[in-house]
Amino acid sequence: MRRAWTGPVMLLIAGAGAASGPFVQGRPGTGAALSLLFVLLAWLVSPLVFPRSVGAPEALRAGAADGRPVVFWRPGCVYCLRLRIRLGRKARRLHWVDIWRDEAGAEVVRGANDGNETVPTLLVAGRTYTNPDPAWVREQVSSSR
Structure with missing residues (x-):
């Protein structure tokens, strides 16, 4: 913290x-x-500036249930900030996991990025995407339930 x-x-x-x-x-x-x-x-x-973070297990469960992406982020990350700003109000529809507060979230990110804690990392429909284009993420949010 x-x-x-x-x-x-x-x-x-x-x-x-x-x-x-x-x-x-x-x-x-x-x-x-x-x-x-x-x-x-x-x-x-x-x-x-970010929506309330939840733990990785809770976010993964909720994302699987409602089809919304899970965003793994950390404070001070300019790419996470860029994503958050470009999403605007739609950012509240995603599940956000602060990897500095949640070790399970950090493990998911390291597993997806060859041991590195590269963020933002998104989990969409069971697949991970590292530092995706914010416009693409907006499309994913719009297409989720």
Whole structure:
């Protein structure tokens, strides 16, 4: 859990340092803009931007029952963020598994990627796909039950 928040916390610390200079120099507008930028970046790489993660066994069971894809992801992954943003509201229809919180999910990803924890890895109809095109994933979400 701790490493999921390391990136966002480091961005907040860096943002505070970067914004302090303009504030001290009497440029509060620039300092506020830098602060806002770093807060936004920290939010984007945090687990908060993703739908609630579930455990791998629960996601695999639910995916088999309803036909929706299972997404294995981790916080701070820019490819996972790209997928999440491009899916928009449809992202809530997928089952998300944070591999840093769920060892069983990490094992599924390592098994599908020659021992590497390459994410996002999707499980669709029993087949795994590593870092698929977001447009293709949208089609899979639309075609699922």
